[in-house]
Amino acid sequence: MKVKHKRIIRFAAKLILLSAVLFYAFIYVMERPGGLTDRRMSRALGQDNILHIPLGKTPDNAVEQFRGPSSMHVIHREPVSGGTLLFMKRPYQVGSHNLQVEYVRKTRIGWKWAWGGGYGIGESSQSLAALNYMGMPELDHLSTPFPMVFGDILDPSIKKVSVKIKGKGTYNAKLTAAEAGRMIWFVFLPSPASTPFDIEGLDSEGNLIARKTITDPRDSGSVHFEMD
Numbered sequence: 461m462k463v464k465h466k467r468i469i470r471f472a473a474k475l476i477l478l479s480a481v482l483f484y485a486f487i488y489v490m491e492r493p494g495g496l497t498d499r500r501m502s503r504a505l506g507q508d509n510i511l512h513i514p515l516g517k518t519p520d521n522a523v524e525q526f527r528g529p530s531s532m533h534v535i536h537r538e539p540v541s542g543g544t545l546l547f548m549k550r551p552y553q554v555g556s557h558n559l560q561v562e563y564v565r566k567t568r569i570g571w572k573w574a575w576g577g578g579y580g581i582g583e584s585s586q587s588l589a590a591l592n593y594m595g596m597p598e599l600d601h602l603s604t605p606f607p608m609v610f611g612d613i614l615d616p617s618i619k620k621v622s623v624k625i626k627g628k629g630t631y632n633a634k635l636t637a638a639e640a641g642r643m644i645w646f647v648f649l650p651s652p653a654s655t656p657f658d659i660e661g662l663d664s665e666g667n668l669i670a671r672k673t674i675t676d677p678r679d680s681g682s683v684h685f686e687m688d
Contacts, residue, residue, distance in 0.1 A: 491515065491567045501574075504599045515570035519544050522571035523562045532560060535638040538646070540605040542566065543574065547610070547644060557581050557592055559612050559644060563604055575604050579680040589682035590615045590661045590670035591645070597677045598651055607653040607677060610646035612638065613661075615685075617669060620662040621645045625654060659683050 490496045493512040502511045516522030520534060523546060536547040543565040550558050560578025564571050579594045593611035598604055609623055613635070621633040633647035649657075655677050661670035672683040 491569055491572060497572070501599075501602060504602050513573055515567070515572055516564075517570060519546055519562075519564040519571050522564045522573050523548075523576075526573040527562075536636050536644060538634075542603060542605075543571070545605065545646075547638070547646075548578070549638065557612060557614070559592070559594070559610065561596065561608075561610055561646070563606070575599060575602070575606065581680075581682060588684045590618055590685050591621065591659075591683050592681070593659055593672075593674075593683060594680035595674065595677045597653070605648060607649045607651060608646060609633075609649065609659065609674075610644065613643040613645060614682075615661075615670075616641075617663050618643075618661040619664045620666070621647070622660050622662070623647050623649060623657050624660065625649070625657040628654065653677060 493514050494510055498511045498513050501513070502509070505511075514522070514525035516525045519537070524530070530550075532548040532550050534546050535549050538545040538547070540563070543563060546562045546564065548560040548562065558578065558580040560576065562576035563574045565574045575596075577594070577596060579592065581592055591611055591613045593609055596606045596608045596610065598606045611621075613621070619635075621635065623631045623633070625631070628650060631647050631649055633645040635643050635645045638644045656673050656675045659672050659674060660668055661683060663669050668686060670683045670685050672681075
């Protein structure tokens with residue numbers, strides 16, 4: 461009986477080990493550069509060539525592995541389902557504003573870049589601007605935290621930012637300090653988000669001081685002050 465019991469234990473242990481090996485082999489086939497996940501993303505982006513997205517040890521490393529070395533630095537990290545968002549800026553340059561967001565997925569074998577983008581806007585076009593914005597739409601058949609709208613705040617009188625979608629309600633943005641007293645904002649929208657929608661900037665008393673109607677979910681630009 462004891463010998464039979466030991467054999468059962470050894471068999472169960474081997475079965476568990478084999479299951480673990482097969483599981484991680486499947487994960488590797490899915491997540492390796494050029495693997496099934498990358499093929500799915502390539503199709504979603506309409507690319508003929510298959511993307512080869514490297515795996516990184518950290519979210520920052522995953523972005524650098526995919527984008528290449530850059531002068532951009534992370535100013536905010538936002539945990540989301542399945543991974544994290546990195547908000548990044550280049551060193552301040554007179555005459556321009558910029559902001560980039562990168563979504564990085566957490567896999568069982570490392571971190572992997574999954575989607576992102578950003579804007580650069582010249583100051584010469586922002587004499588009446590209260591804040592900047594960019595829309596990040598969702599990707600068909602891929603799980604991401606998008607759609608989302610994000611941007612940076614140019615005027616300190618802006619204390620609240622909201623997005624109003626007709627028939628769906630109002631979505632208040634999260635404001636967070638970025639650097640040297642500057643603020644960024646971002647808001648997650650329902651899936652699928654519909655256009656047009658209004659971006660509104662309000663002061664500390666709730667007065668509307670800036671507004672713009674957006675008709676393109678991928679649009680970027682500036683929201684100007686309301687004129688009396």
